[in-house]
Amino acid sequence: MPDSPLSAARPVADLSSALAVLRENGGRVSTSRRALLQVLFDATSPLSVEHLAAQAVPSLDVPSTYRTLERLEEVGLVRHVHLGHGPGLYELTHQTEREYAWCESCGKAASIEPDRLDAARSLIEQSIGYRPRFGHFPLVGLCADCLSAGRHGHHH
Ligand SMILES: [Zn+2]
Ligand SMILES: [Zn+2]
Structure with a gap:
């Protein structure tokens, strides 16, 4: 997947709306997708992939967390930002751009x-x-x- 910050944002208010967006876009509502979205809804700032993988219930491995985040980003639920030299930090998309x-x-x-x-x-x-x-x-x-x-x- 190309690094695409311009995929259309689909901000949603809660987990069930996020799962509905996934289903509309032909995505399975897998355990890992649900678990990561839950962590992102609870977060107050952008989080690293490692942090998200560890916080998810059940916890996930880092490669599958990357793949899941990429898919969530493609449908516009999730975005990432690079702060400092590190890799991207992930968060939910917002109603107003940030x-x-x-x-x-x-x-x-x-x-x-x-x-x-x-x-x-x-x-x-x-x-x-x-x-x-x-x-x-x-x-x-x-x-x-x-x-x-x-x-x-x-x-x-
Ligand atoms: Zn990037
Ligand atoms: Zn300073």
């Missing part, structure tokens, strides 16, 4: 409403002809705390 900023000094991530970035987005597009999006890869820079502390550089 973008992220990530501090390369302290590693802090912030969730941002996309309309707060629209003015900067237009300026960048006028200047270089690219319209930036920060939902799949975040805007990377320095947070306010690190700026005021005079920190800079690269977090590892």
Whole structure:
């Protein structure tokens, strides 16, 4: 599967609606799909594949967790974001799109409403002809705390 951040989001309010979306799209409601969706509904921030695999009841192995998340992403229930150097972190899709900023000094991530970035987005597009999006890869820079502390550089 290509890495496709642009598959249409199908945000839902609860587990039974998510299972209905799966069935509409010809997907089986397997134990692993149900278990992962339950963990994602309980989560308050994007989670790693390893974390999701361990939290699922029954617990799942990492390769099958990847495959299940890919399928859930294809039908628009799930999305992922890359914060820092690590692999993608997964969460449910939202009613309103979400973008992220990530501090390369302290590693802090912030969730941002996309309309707060629209003015900067237009300026960048006028200047270089690219319209930036920060939902799949975040805007990377320095947070306010690190700026005021005079920190800079690269977090590892
Ligand atoms: Zn990705
Ligand atoms: Zn910082």
